[in-house]
Amino acid sequence: MNQKEQTEAPLIHSGEWKIHYDYAVGETATQFFLRLRDQGKIAGKKCPSCQGVLVPPRAFCERCFVQTEEWVDVGPEGTIEAFTIVYEPFDGLPEPPYAVAYVTLDGATTAMANFVRALDLSDPEVAARQLAVGNRVEAVFADAREGAVTDFYYRLM
Amino acid sequence: MPTKTAIVGVGQTDYRFKRTDVTIQELAVEASRKALEHAGMTLADIDAFVIGVAPDALLGINAVDRWIGEALGVAPRPLLRVNTGGTTGAAAAQAGYAHVASGVAQRVLVVAADKVSESPDAQWVLNTAMDPIYEKSVALNAINMCSLQAVRQMDQYHVTEKQLASVAVRSRKNAQINPHAHLRAPISLEDVLASRYVCWPLKLLDCCPRSSGACAVVMASERVVRKEHSRAAWIRGMGATSNTIYMGDKMGPGRDVDHADWDELAMAAARAYRQAGITDPVHEIDVAEIYAPFTCTEIAAVEALGFANKGMGGVMSEQGMFEMGGAVPVNPSGGVLNANPISATALVRIAEAALQVMGDAGDRQVPGAQRAVATGIGGTLQFHTCMVLANDA
Known part of the structure; x- marks a missing residue:
């Protein structure tokens, strides 16, 4: 190898992954999404053992390791359990700022994440006070729904 | 009874934003060579290998164990690749320990490497690690899942942004005496508080960097150690806990642990402490290397490890309990806040803890350290590990 080659900066080869997937969401999530899409309702599944109402619904209770059977409608109002406001742009993720909250919908025993919209996020301290743990929100359903989590968002009451 | 097992060699590369002079394979070899040298062994002495690599997509090389494995010339010896997200390095160490403790191997090399900086899309990659059905579309990633924890800490325990900042300042102060650390420029409390919000309430200086680097340790059985090693x-x-991917299950009225806390780490620590005969961690643990990629996570960890009561971790940090020279020095290395080569990070905690009890920690040595604890965390704060290391068997 000659001297010139040695002193040049190491070469960089660029690459990219573009991989398509079709995720089967399973029967439980299918029922949840159809109810959300067609009726604008959020439903959880009840564990026959611990009586927990799991939202989002799961086919089994992780804690008891038993099959869940019974569907229970929850919300549309609920209580903020945690939130964050994202101010930094990340490639592949939404344009900031945006707020995400975990909310226990009335009747559920677990909290579900979604965006909080219709809120001015320009002043972090003001927005954070409005989103405080314990504050109440309601689920607002999109007019055109496609059977996905983003069919609804949370709005402060 | 498990075979008594010790770490007898530690190798670390420097942790830097980029290492354009080496491939991931060469990086793993660099750390492995140093660990073998520290152990006074050659590659031929090793019976089994464990490679820790976190999600392949961070590197953009699928099944990267094939490439790293080749570099170590493992044939005809066994090789495992371990991946539990952020906990990967500690889970790899756990697997290495199991090899020796079970008597399957006498000498094991555990190596973990990462080049997180080769893609600008790390948080996007980590978003793809979320539940694809219910949670991925809500833009969750590694940073905002920890800011959710900070919000609950602030609500339940009145943790302040100033307390969070105290963790960052102390960690950076320590990083200055660790030549391997990625970020070493001094920062003040004011700098941290004035840095911009990334995910409220976490600011830029509450967050770890993306680093490249590798770490390796050599483990050996008691028989080997007694014959060949003067210190170990x-x-x-060793304790490990796993819990749900759904953070919302740790928030609602049905929760059994709280997202504000790391009760899962407390459970792992209880097991490790019991095995090690530790009943009073503040007085019996001389130094801790804690996996805390964000300031709030260190506060949860010091409480889980029994160094502070629940809700008091932030106050104790502010009061200097975890400084070098404090009651329990935390992260003399500067910690994850100042170097996060994700796959290797949890192994770095173990390596640093091992160096401390071997008396080989250089300028960052805690004088006379006999017992050290190292933790790991991964997934959506769902996997926790805790290892106790000591200078006596």
């Missing part, structure tokens, strides 16, 4: 870091306790 004995693995006296």
Whole structure:
């Protein structure tokens, strides 16, 4: 190898992954999404053992390791359990700022994440006070729904 | 009874934003060579290998174990690749320990490497690690899942942004005495508080960097250690816990642990402490290397490890309990806040803890350290590990 080659900066080869997937969401999530899409309702599944109402619904209770059977409608109002406001742009993720909250919908025993919209996020301290743990929100359903989590968002009451 | 097992060699590369002079394979070899040298062994002495690599997509090389494995010339010896997200390095160490403790191997090399900086899309990659059905579309990633924890800490325990900042300042102060650390420029409390919000309430200086680097340790059985080694870091306790991916299950009224806390780490620590005979961690643990990629996570960890009561971790940090020279020095290395080569990070905690009890930690040595604890965290704060290392068997 000659001297010139040695002193040049190491070469960089660029690459990219573009991989398509079709995720089967399973029967439980299918029922949840159809109810959300067609009726604008959020439903959880009840564990026959611990009586927990799991939202989002799961086919089994992780804690008891038993099959869940019974569907229970929850919300549309609920209580903020945690939130964050994202101010930094990340490639592949939404344009900031945006707020995400975990909310226990009335009747559920677990909290579900979604965006909080219709809120001015320009002043972090003001927005954070409005989103405080314990504050109440309601689920607002999109007019055109496609059977996905983003069919609804949370709005402060 | 498990075979007594010790770490007898540690190798670390420097942790830097980029390492354009080496491939991931060469990086793993660099750390492995150093660990073998520290152990006074050659590659031929090793019976089995464990490679820790976190999600392949961070590197953009699928099944990267094939490439790293080749570099170590493992044939005809066994090789495992371990991946539990952020916990990967500790889970790899756990697997290495199991090889020796079970008597399957006498000498094991555990190596973990990462080049997180080769893609600008790390948080996007980590978003793809979320539940694809219910949670991925809500833009969750590694940073905002920890800011959710900080919000609950602030609500339940009145943790302040100033307390969070105290963790960052102390960690950076320590990083200045660790030549391997990625970020070493001094920062003040004011700098941290004035840095911009990334995910409220976490600011830029509450967050770890993306780093490249590798770490390796050599583990050996008691028989080997007694015959060939004058000093060793004995693995006296090892605990691991796993919990749900759904953070919302740790928030609602049905929760059994709280997202504000790391009760899962407390459970892992209880097991490791019991094995090591530790009943009073503040007085019996001389130094801790804690996996805390964000300031709030260190506060949860010091409480889980029994160094502070629940809700008091932030106050104790502010009061200096975890400084070098404090009651329990935390992260003399500067910690994850100042170097996060994700796959290797949890192994770095174990390596640093091992160096401390071997008396080989250089300028960052805690004088006379006999017992050290190292933790790991991964997934959506769902996997926790805790290892106790000591200078005696």
